[in-house]
Amino acid sequence: xxxxxxxxxxxxxxxxxxxxxxxxxxxxxxxxxxxxxxxxxxxxxxxxxxxxxxxxxxxxxxxxxxxxxxxxxxxxxxxxxxxxxxxxxxxxxxxxxxxxxxxxxxxxxxxxxxxxxxxxxxxxxxxxxxxxxxxxxxxxxxxxxxxxxxxxxxxxxxxxxxxxxxxxxxxxxxxxxxxxxxxxxx
Ligand code: UP5
Ligand code: MG
Numbered sequence: 001x002x003x004x005x006x007x008x009x010x011x012x013x014x015x016x017x018x019x020x021x022x023x024x025x026x027x028x029x030x031x032x033x034x035x036x037x038x039x040x041x042x043x044x045x046x047x048x049x050x051x052x053x054x055x056x057x058x059x060x061x062x063x064x065x066x067x068x069x070x071x072x073x074x075x076x077x078x079x080x081x082x083x084x085x086x087x088x089x090x091x092x093x094x095x096x097x098x099x100x101x102x103x104x105x106x107x108x109x110x111x112x113x114x115x116x117x118x119x120x121x122x123x124x125x126x127x128x129x130x131x132x133x134x135x136x137x138x139x140x141x142x143x144x145x146x147x148x149x150x151x152x153x154x155x156x157x158x159x160x161x162x163x164x165x166x167x168x169x170x171x172x173x174x175x176x177x178x179x180x181x182x183x184x185x186x
Contacts, residue, residue, distance in 0.1 A: 005084055005086070006084035006085045007084070007085045007110055007111075009032070009087050010111070010112045011023055011088070011089045011090070011113050011115065012091075012154075013115025013116065013147075013166055014117055014119075014122050014147040014148075015134075015140055015143040015144055015147065016117070016121075016123070016124075016125035016140070017115035017116075017125070018115055018166050019089045020036055022115070022173060023087050023089045026181070029178065031083075031085060032086060033085065033087070034087050035074060035077050035089065036088075036090055037070055037074060037088065037089065037090045037091035037093075038059075040070070040074065040077060041059065041070065042059075042132075045059075051069055059132075059133060060133050060134060062140075062143035063146065067099075067100035074091065074105075075104060093150060093154075094154060098154050110160060111160045112155060112160065112161040113180065114155050114162065114163045115164060115166035116163050116165055116166055118167060119141075119144050121166070123137070123144075160184075162180050
């Protein structure tokens with residue numbers, strides 16, 4: 001089943017780069033529905049699904065969950081929504097994720113926003129959260145390495161993309177994001 005989709009934008013960036021924080025504000029201003037791939041996976045664990053233990057183990061290690069699992073969850077969330085404009089946060093994380101999403105849904109996301117953030121800044125942000133099984137310095141470093149090795153190269157696949165400095169205060173980052181959305185008529 002393909003969904004009737006108006007617009008899909010992706011927010012990508014390393015762990016703690018502020019994707020979720022910015023999505024929450026952007027959706028209020030621009031009428032998108034926010035889908036966090038990580039949140040969907042964590043909800044799936046909580047729901048007691050058959051994949052729960054596998055997903056939990058991968059998240060603890062900062063590893064990328066198999067594409068079929070994540071794509072299915074994203075597709076379901078889109079189908080269950082009345083909206084046709086989505087901001088997907090934290091996906092795709094590797095080339096296989098990107099290809100699987102396009103093959104399964106038939107959708108090529110139109111716009112990618114890359115939250116550029118140094119490892120030091122990411123560690124700092126994540127220490128302030130500290131509530132998840134992967135919020136410990138050991139896993140954060142693994143997540144950062146996986147981001148650099150597997151996720152970063154995928155960004156270049158998208159023609160319509162922007163990079164922002166995510167190391168600024170939350171309000172400044174939001175101003176930049178808002179400006180990009182306005183200029184690009186998103
Ligand atoms: N904060 C935010 N912006 C700030 C700023 N400008 N200045 C100061 N502080 C700022 O922000 C993190 C913290 O920093 C918050 O306390 C915030 O207030 C503060 P947040 O907005 O939560 O950052 P975000 O980029 O969303 O960080 P998150 O921890 O969610 O990063 P990840 O991308 O690593 O986490 P995600 O949930 O996407 O994935 C978790 C794991 O799930 C992955 O490691 C992987 O194992 C698995 N996964 C998959 O396998 N596949 C997927 O497709 C998705 C996830
Ligand atoms: Mg997040």
